[in-house]
Amino acid sequence: MAEQTVYKPGLDGVIAAETGISYLDVEAEEIVIRGYELIELAEEKKYLDLVHLLLHCSLPNDSERASLQQELKQEYRLPPKFFRLFEQLPEKTHPMDALRTGISALSGYDERLNERNEEENLKKAILLLAKIPNIVANSYHILHGQKPVKPKQDLPYSDNFLYMITGKEPNAREAAIFDQSLMVYSEHEMPNSTFAARVIASTNADICGALTGAVASLKGNLHGGANEAVMYMLLEGETIEGFRYLLYKKLKNKEKVMGFGHRVYMKKMDPRAALMKEALRELAEDKGRMDLFEMCEAGETLIREEKGLYPNLDYYAAPVYYLLDIPIELYTPIFYASRTLGLCAHIFEQHSNNKLFRPRVHYTGPRGLHP
Ligand SMILES: CC(=O)SCCNC(=O)CCNC(=O)[C@H](O)C(C)(C)COP(=O)(O)OP(=O)(O)OC[C@H]1O[C@@H](n2cnc3c(N)ncnc32)[C@H](O)[C@@H]1OP(=O)(O)O
Numbered sequence: 001m002a003e004q005t006v007y008k009p010g011l012d013g014v015i016a017a018e019t020g021i022s023y024l025d026v027e028a029e030e031i032v033i034r035g036y037e038l039i040e041l042a043e044e045k046k047y048l049d050l051v052h053l054l055l056h057c058s059l060p061n062d063s064e065r066a067s068l069q070q071e072l073k074q075e076y077r078l079p080p081k082f083f084r085l086f087e088q089l090p091e092k093t094h095p096m097d098a099l100r101t102g103i104s105a106l107s108g109y110d111e112r113l114n115e116r117n118e119e120e121n122l123k124k125a126i127l128l129l130a131k132i133p134n135i136v137a138n139s140y141h142i143l144h145g146q147k148p149v150k151p152k153q154d155l156p157y158s159d160n161f162l163y164m165i166t167g168k169e170p171n172a173r174e175a176a177i178f179d180q181s182l183m184v185y186s187e188h189e190m191p192n193s194t195f196a197a198r199v200i201a202s203t204n205a206d207i208c209g210a211l212t213g214a215v216a217s218l219k220g221n222l223h224g225g226a227n228e229a230v231m232y233m234l235l236e237g238e239t240i241e242g243f244r245y246l247l248y249k250k251l252k253n254k255e256k257v258m259g260f261g262h263r264v265y266m267k268k269m270d271p272r273a274a275l276m277k278e279a280l281r282e283l284a285e286d287k288g289r290m291d292l293f294e295m296c297e298a299g300e301t302l303i304r305e306e307k308g309l310y311p312n313l314d315y316y317a318a319p320v321y322y323l324l325d326i327p328i329e330l331y332t333p334i335f336y337a338s339r340t341l342g343l344c345a346h347i348f349e350q351h352s353n354n355k356l357f358r359p360r361v362h363y364t365g366p367r368g369l370h371p
């Protein structure tokens with residue numbers, strides 16, 4: 001068979017979809033989300049504004065934001081029967097695996113799972129955005145033999161998410177930084193998990209199926225799992241000197257250093273990492289943990305000088321979550337909970353203008369064998 005197209009390992013640089021949702025303009029250093037720039041949005045708006053932007057294609061006015069918050073609150077609850085699912089999982093189950101199970105199980109709670117129109121899609125997204133933080137926080141508590149923490153109706157969306165995780169109401173700075181982290185994690189064009197979700201959706205599979213596949217993708221440490229791995233690495237380093245020693249050792253052993261490098265940004269700093277670095281500086285000052293900030297900065301300098309690589313979002317989000325007292329195993333599930341927003345938008349877009357994904361291969365095996 002004649003070669004039809006050029007093979008690109010990892011589909012590096014290949015255009016896989018047309019989208020009106022987002023675009024990484026590396027030259028201009030912009031992450032474009034429905035026409036707006038993500039970093040500017042993260043500095044001036046809230047996660048709920050982004051929910052409105054991604055689902056309704058416009059930023060909300062005050063009354064639209066208030067009704068969105070209300071709609072979400074009405075969907076927070078999960079029935080006790082749902083939680084019993086997590087009681088049956090072995091206690092060592094990783095929260096990302098529990099989340100994958102939970103999202104898969106949510107399909108049974110959507111009576112109109114296969115109905116697809118604008119109104120239905122919105123309802124599905126609200127249900128998912130309301131319930132997934134509850135699943136993330138409470139599957140963790142249940143796996144650790146603790147009682148689920150009920151959502152607090154009087155807290156804003158992201159404050160409530162953090163509250164369900166830690167059991168404490170965040171102060172204003174903690175709440176603002178957590179919300180900002182959800183914003184920068186919410187959508188990022190065509191990463192592996194979004195591609196996985198769109199590939200699944202392209203068979204006409206339902207949203208819960210596509211989202212379940214995306215959890216599996218996001219767990220890997222070349223993708224979302226890197227934030228958890230970064231924190232273990234920082235803790236292993238312990239001090240600036242210990243961390244520098246650890247990083248040199250990894251480079252010498254040709255190990256990947258978690259939280260550095262990016263398929264699209266390559267040899268440039270991820271703009272989201274720069275924002276989280278500033279958030280870390282503020283939190284570290286507040287909490288008397290400038291040692292942690294300085295250790296991260298020393299690691300950034302070393303990897304830039306030795307390898308020419310820059311931090312991605314996960315490098316600075318991990319220590320931010322650490323100072324917010326979030327259990328390390330929940331860093332990736334939180335990334336996913338925030339990314340549910342972008343994933344929903346992509347799945348709806350795929351369903352509304354679908355073409356089955358079915359690429360070809362460059363065959364390298366034998367031919368002409370007979371049994
Ligand atoms: C929010 C997110 O999901 S962002 C991504 C989070 N993931 C990580 O932080 C994991 C660490 N980073 C990596 O593994 C990579 O940078 C990736 C997977 C993110 C992107 O990688 P790719 O575009 O596939 O590039 P690839 O892995 O082939 O790396 C190219 C070169 O840079 C090196 N490199 C890239 N990232 C790193 C790293 N973090 N540590 C050490 N070397 C690295 C590779 O070893 C390779 O070197 P070589 O050409 O000498 O073999």
Ligand SMILES: O=C([O-])CC(=O)C(=O)O
Nearest residue numbers: 187188190191192263312
């Ligand atoms: O874009 C990517 O490949 C990975 C990433 O940074 C993200 O999903 O936020």
